[in-house]
Amino acid sequence: MRSRRSHQFHLAHTTQLFYFRQIPFQDSVTPAGIIMSQLVQKAKLAEQAERYEDMKDFMKAYVAESGSLSSEERNLLSVAYKNVVGAKRSSWRVISSLEQKSGIAEERATIARNYRKQIEGELKEMCDEVTGLLDKLLEPANDDTESKVFYLKMKGDYFRYLSEVNPKDDDISDKSEEAYKEATKVGEEGKLAATHPIRLGLALNFSVFYYEIKNKPDKACELAKSAFDTAIAELDTQTEESYKDSTLIMQLLRDNLTLWTSEQDGRDEDETGDN
Secondary structure: OOOOOOOOOOHHHHOOOOOOOOOOHHHOOOHHHHHHHHHHHHHHHHHHOOOHHHHHHHHHHHHHHHOOOOHHHHHHHHHHHHHHHHHHHHHHHHHHHHHOOOOOOHHHHHHHHHHHHHHHHHHHHHHHHHHHHHHHHHHHHOOOHHHHHHHHHHHHHHHHHHHHHOOOOHHHHHHHHHHHHHHHHHHHHOOOOOOOHHHHHHHHHHHHHHHHHOOOHHHHHHHHHHHHHHHHHHHHHOOHHHHHHHHHHHHHHHHHHHHHHHHHHHHHHHHHOOO
């Protein structure tokens, strides 16, 4: 397990606070339309209240009824699951560390191991839930490059989270790699700009996958450097609207490259020995 964690990017983490208004009956043609609008408004309120389980449930219900999402709604879905699953990933790392601590009493180690397995079960349930929703959303997104890349990237992310707790299950890591590769292909063929935050975020998380899951540091560095260099060359064509997000992800790419290169140099020195 890596001692220092690589930077990752969740595209919705820059979501701003929203302002709300009462939704009068006449805003929607049907009562069902009102209910759908209220689910989104409730999800926004839940985000502000940091009630991410509620937020996740609201967006899950919305996806079940709508089948497609706007850019804002995509971000709400991403924020909700990122926070719910992120808390479980953090818990898993803490318990795993305690379980492996040297000198720990056998009874305490057994309790920690059983608790870790419980958290792993919760993680699997949540990741299975979100990947199922993503499959539903991908069906109508074939003609929308931005949405398709967004959903495929998310799918790769959640299979990667499962790989973190199931490092010996090649089938899970293969599914993550497959989703990331397909997202990359769709982005390139669909002419999604190299500076687009979604494409940069994909490159960032895909490179983290190669570094932390596949243990392929050279491949990770190659992917991150290529994404960074290509974006730098096109940065002056970036719109002002997404410039801040793009440069933030580019900084994360560069930070990871610096970290990974230094770790590689350290390992090379260890392997060479000091005579």
